[in-house]
Amino acid sequence: MDEKTVPNGLTTMSILDLPVDILLLIFPHLDATSFLHLSSTCKALHNADFVNDAAYWSTLVRTTFRVPNQPTAQHDGKRWQKLYKRLLTQSRIYTWGDNDKACLGHSYDTPGSMAHLGPPRARRVNALRRRHISWPAEMQGTEDLGVVSDVQCGGWSTTMLTAKGGLHTVGVLDGLQFDQRRPPFMQTPAMQPTALKYPPGFVQPHERNDPSTAIWQFSAGRAHVLGLSDNGRIWSWQNIELAALHVKFLNHDTKEDGSAAGRGTVHKVVAGWNKSAAVIEGTGIVLWDPLQRGHDDAAIEDAVLVLESAVVPTTGYRRPKGKKARHTEYTDPSMAETVGQVENFVLLEHVLLFSTDIGKIFAAQIFWSDHEQRVAEPVEITISDAENEAFATDVQGSFRSFAIFTRDGTVLTSNQDRLMDLLRNHQAPENLFTRIPALQHRGVISVAFGDYHFHALHSSGYITSYGNEPQACGALGLGGHADPEGRLRGIRYQGIGGDGRLVPHAYTEGRRVWFEEEKRDWIKFLTAGGVDAEEASQRMRMALGTPDVRCQGEVSEWIEQQGRDWEAKFGLKSEEDDELGAYFALSVTAAGWHSGALVLVNEDLAAKVQAACEVRDPSLPAAEAEPEEPEAAAAEDASSSLLSNAVSTAVDYGRWFLGLAPYNVPAPQPHGGRNATTGHANNHRAEQIHVPRDYGNSPREGYKYVWASEHFPRLRLSNGVEMPGEVPFDEWRYPRPEFDLDAGL
Template identity: 45%
Template sequence: MLLYTHSIMSEKLSSITDLPLDILVLVFPFLDAKSFLSLCSTCKAFQQPSIRLDPAYWSLATRSTFRVPNQPVVQHDGQRWHNMYKRLLTQSRVYTWGSNTHNRLGHGYDEPLTLPVFPRFNRPDRRSMNMHCSFPTEMEDTRNLGVIADMQCGGWSTTLLTSKGSLHTVGVLDGGRVFGAVGRLQPLAFPAGYPTSSAQSQYEEPTITIRQFSAGRSHILAVSDSGMIWSWYHIKAPALHVKFVNVDVKEVSSPGKRNNSSAYGKVKQVVAGWSRSSAYIYGTGIVVWPPVERDHDDQEADGMLVLENAEVPMTGYQRTKAARGESDEERTLGEEVGAVLNYIMLEHYVVFVTDIGRVFCGKFGEKNKVDNILELRALRTEPETSLDVQGSFRRFTVFKNKEVIISDQSYLDACWDDQVKNPGQADIPGLQKIPALQNSDVISVAFGDYHYLALHSNGKITSYGTEVSSCGALGLGSNEVGRARGIVTDGFNTDGRLLPHAYTHGRHVWFDRQKKEWLNSLVQSESDPEEASDRIVLFQENHDVQGEVSEWIEQEGRALDIKNTCEDGLGAFYALGISAAGWHSGALMLVNEELANKESTQSLEDLSFPRLRLSDGTEMPGTKEFDEWREGRPEWKLDYEA
């Protein structure tokens, strides 16, 4: 580098713009956003998108300033990272929906407290139904937290990470043992001897300033700026500092400063699973241990020494510049497994992806031990192409180049149990390519117990699956509004499932209450209820008709979104992140309140229930003119359902 720079300077460059781009991008990270934009405004050469919207710069600036998690699928989208940086300063909001037992949604506190969750075979009573929220609602007590960097749902909780590195939680961490709601949103605390929380710290405290966190079913894991691992098992109990007998964890005294020290022993990330804790530690790999709690007779303990942990085999390999110094074993590991890029913890498996385009799984045995790993051969892709894995509990998704593949633990079981008879994993069913998730720029997928959400690069969220007891976890509305979005409600247990029609193009989660009001008026056919009565009966009794009407409504909603965009191309509501767990969902949003408060639904004045020519040739009854399809009637693939 020095020799190259000296060679360039010896040619007596007359302008910084004469430097090649690969040299300039090494300088950019040293500039804050204001300085970088000032540099770009100095000349036309720096206004070209390859410089002004450099994805490496804006990704680093956004993640380091606001602690926003990396999004590998869109890590090269400089425009998106730039827009996020600008709007995060003033527009971050958090919305939740679904079951509100234990006050896990962080709003609706005036509602009566819920009773314990009923078994699935019982019909919930009216008090329980009142605790459900089927439309995204902003969490209370969050505006004073500043910029929200990340949010995650746990089994009975919702947790937020601020750009200052503080964690705040509502609900309960273990709803299996704690039946009452804890209260409103509150900061997670640390043991005596540390500031109560990083939000209350009056000085930089890297040991408790959280860099990254993960919400499991009933506990929360986090890693601080200094590299300490913290674990919470109760909202009102301070964290425990996790240490290991058999694993070296290196902490840093001055996080954020550039140094050339080895990464060995540093914590890359933590992942809290269904009933396990885990961390990726450089030089060791994926380390797994049971969630920790204080003993009843030792409530003052500030840490927990883990005596028994397990290491997932062949996950510790890291690429080095001095590859010639590798041992034969290391070289073989790099060629056959590769370096771990990301991993997830399911109920019975760990699943990870590597930098040579491969996906592996390992099955947990006694004491969290994983004896060996197995490649999922059908998910292999070429090196240097995009590859990621996301998931929780029993389901997961693999982003393979531009494909989005959904699967679950039954597929892993089939591959695992057939290793001897079918090592090539030929013809093993269980990999789904939902049409709505293909070629639609999906960034991430979040799974609850029976439902899941997809986040698209345009900031829209689509919803799939089933909401237990019509709890609202799909976020598409309830009663007739939910029916109009494509939800069928089972008469016995009141579960609401999405019709197969919805899996062709998806069903968007609406944050604009004006659209909800428009749809409510439409399903009641306020302009002419008598003329529409026969159509409404047909819609209510025939699921195919319901599916087609819901698709027509979906197209009308998308057309409205296109009209209501900002100068930067983003809408009034732009999703940065999604989360789901158990029976509820959440989204981290950028909200342009000026645009959101405009009377956007005035362009949809016809409030008569739609009259369509159906795909089987049937003409819906009525006297009004037929409604046209804005995007054309789809060719539905009705064999997809979750």
């Protein structure tokens, strides 16, 4: 629109005449509806640069739902806009792994009370299987929490942050702290999400929003939780049953007026393995011992003065903002190009690492004893090679492992032991970093580390797993040892305890965590031998029962490819315009032997995918194929065949893996086929008595899955070996990868 002169001589201007910088300053003051209305007024404002403005949508999501910042995804405005639309109704919490002290928020009971059936040894096996959750399962009791914006695992707990600023936890915060009041003299596990409390006189988050108790950012350590409130106050919990302690420092001033900047402002808190830490403007990163509140403490006590703390050297610099801003006493200009401003930091067992705004990473060793509490001078970690100068954008980690992210999409992983050589000798070892192929230039947003396993969250909304799971605890989320589908996902179990280790092939493309239940049925079907277990016996022995890892690795990769783009495989992906899919992981977390994820679930799309996987059983009359009522089906399952299925399945799976005929279950026949022994047509109802419901070929009475007539995969391996069998060779859904068998080691 051109300038116009009005009768009084003044010149009018349209909004398009304003500089772009002015428009970008206006946008943050608009809600989502107003912003979209404004951008729809003309073509110039409706282009992608404005509609998908990353700064606007990321800020809106983070302020509305308290979603933590994701540095590696902060410039993806289209992604943030989609998340805003779906967070209102679709956030779900999934957990998996070792359910010790109820840290997953799952009940120990199963439908049908299977624990009460069978001999004592069988009961012990069933109890172990319930304690070890190998597939992601939705946490119970979260329906009344509202929108959950963040989730983090502790050593024996899982803590969630809601959009209203409340913290809720399951399990126990400190699994080693003794409580002398009552047996078993340990902290009592919270089976359902339990709100973390504040001292008397403070507003509890469920009552109303109050800046002093509404948590903006939190961190779950091994045995305690730190929270940073809206007004800048630091709270610390070490027991779910006890109220928080307000953290104050003897030697450092902190602001609690809600301002976003200025000396004393706390920008972030981190709860580590055995320390607490916070970034305080004008001071730097401050460390202290986690606070402890006893049951005998005065109920009115609400604050503790931290007497002993340590400041990480060279972390106090803050870059002045604005063209006319000047350096202050804590913005030394000499630090601007040598260290820079701290952007993020992680607290390992004995080392602290931080990233700065000039693309550098520093590490400092922590010395903490009764005689001294200090942090050594930080040492810069060189991440550039002879050809490229890498710019580090983030550092993430916990316990003894960490990952460094660079601007070009590289992800470098390492651990505390390797780093010690650099900190003590000031000389980096040759193997300081590992470059896992599946993490390089794959849109990795975050990496979450447990004791022996870790997960990567990708910008496309999927999670990949790496490392080991001790005692087949299910920490990888890829299926379990007792239900051996984990083997087809690429896990090799060894030792008396059944420790699981991923095959080296899994580090080339990664192994994705599945949330779709029908995928689990599909792989259970293949694990049982497919449609003809006898014909597949030699291939199953070759893939799952030999010391040679090659066949298992390549078969598991074939399985991985078939499970990828599951919605597109059934022709449903084009129906959704947000491209986030039925299950979109917003964050991932891990600690100890367990993991969790915040997932956006499009239930309508998930139901369509589930329905696309089912067909009526052609062997039954139409009237007979009508689905049963859920309660009736569950009752029949529990009363008629639960025990026989449980016993026969454990025995028959083992024999199938060895390539032997099953004891009690005849090899499944194709739909409408005839029994090889009698020559008579297969009887569906007789089959239902013997074949377990979770065999994977049928979702419910009267229906079959579309894969019910498929066979166990038969491949031509990369070394030229052809898997035996009488069925045609299977093709790869995508090109077979060039496997790097030394990756991830």
